[in-house]
Amino acid sequence: MQTGNGLANQPTASNANNTRKGDIITEEVITPALAEKMLKLNRQNRPIRDTHVAFLVNEMVTGNWESMNGDTIIFHRGVLIDGQHRLKAVILSGVTIRSYVVHKTTGDRDKIRQTKGNGAVRTAADELAAQGEKNCKGLASVVVAVDRYFSAIEAAGSSASEISFSSQTRSANKTTYVASAKHHTAKLPQRHIPLLVARYPHTRESAAYGKAQGQRKPRLLSPNHWGLLHFIYHEIDSDCADRFLEALCTGENLTRQSPILQLRERLLSITTDSKNNSSFVGTQIVLGLANAAWNAYRTDKPVNLKKITAGDPIQIAR
Incomplete structure (x- = not known):
């Protein structure tokens, strides 16, 4: 079976870390091809920061990247709201990683963005970009x-x-x-x-x-x-x-x-x-x-x- 975004398997006894009302949390293998598909669901998120992506690429290529390090890739009703920098780094590095993926079907998307953990510091400009603002x-x-x-x-x-x-x-x-x-x-x-x-x-x-x-x-x-x-x-x-x-x-x-x-x-x-x-x-x-x-x-x-x-x-x- 596939998740609501059609990108990964539904949790099973072997890959489900947690399933609670509104959340499906899975452990998934993120290949460059899958990362590209996930990034296509990146709508009204902050602009990708090239310097942070370059750092992550270097970590992955040199073998310093630790899979399953607690970072998550988060979707809310099929829209990517966290993890874009890691996904971009996977594509550019060609390295396959393992990561937790959270699929949320409830809650307010903006509030989730505000309270989730960030790999790169979210700036005021990022907050405005998430609201669809220009400049x-x-x-x-x-x-x-x-x-x-x-x-x-x-x-x-x-x-x-x-x-x-x-x-x-x-x-x-x-x-x-x-x-x-x-x-x-x-x-x-x-x-x-x-x-x-x-x-x-x-x-x-x-x-x-x-x-x-x-x-x-x-x-x-x-x-x-x-x-x-x-x-x-x-x-x-x-x-x-x-x-x-x-x-x-x-x-x-x-x-x-x-x-x-x-x-x-x-x-x-x-x-x-x-x-x-x-x-x-x-x-x-x-x-x-x-x-x-x-x-x-x-x-x-x-x-x-x-x-x-x-x-x-x-x-x-x-």
Whole structure:
């Protein structure tokens, strides 16, 4: 007889390790051919990580791989939800292994994914990929940054004009709230990231925008920072946000007094300064400069961005 996915035998007295309501656990011989068939049932799982597969291939080829080591290959109603890296390694190495295979017919698939053991660490991007999202790494970065920003504003209260991400203390005049990272989603379990996307659904568009802008030259900002600014400013005024961000990217038709030109020049100087890593500019300084320029642009007031440093509080965009 075959299991529900048509790939292996039903448990018998010799190969059944455990059969309980909703679970059929078998000990099976996984050949490269069977591994290929199993991988075809890999739907809405996290992307396969080549570096981890390469590690497993080496373990199998050198004879260091231990079959029946407690790792399992898990199916839920015919869909593969765990074991894809091991199966891919079997295919690439040509090595046949033995493994426990669990066939689940009950329970919530997403909850099973969240609680099962993992051979490779599941990231926020993996959680989003399992939900069928696109541009998962970019979306994860943007939505976490967005929630961190708006959480700091909420914690600051309606009278606050500035925020920061650097410490936990309030300033003496109580107009600035300095938010600690422990208040933010950077510390949330990765499985909560899809909930943030549900809370901020337009981060999908912002992450896509950031990905596109991050490929343009010269490089002013990272894709996640472009996406963060896109989301923040579109929440305030979409038309104004489009004009502001496009002018920032192109630098066209800007006067010497323009806050956008000041912002562009500061960002260029930061990313090209030999003392800085050109691939990383901190969120604190990006928001500090960008929000000050945005507020000046919106109110048509002068601003001096040269005075703003990485440790300064961040103006709340209005």
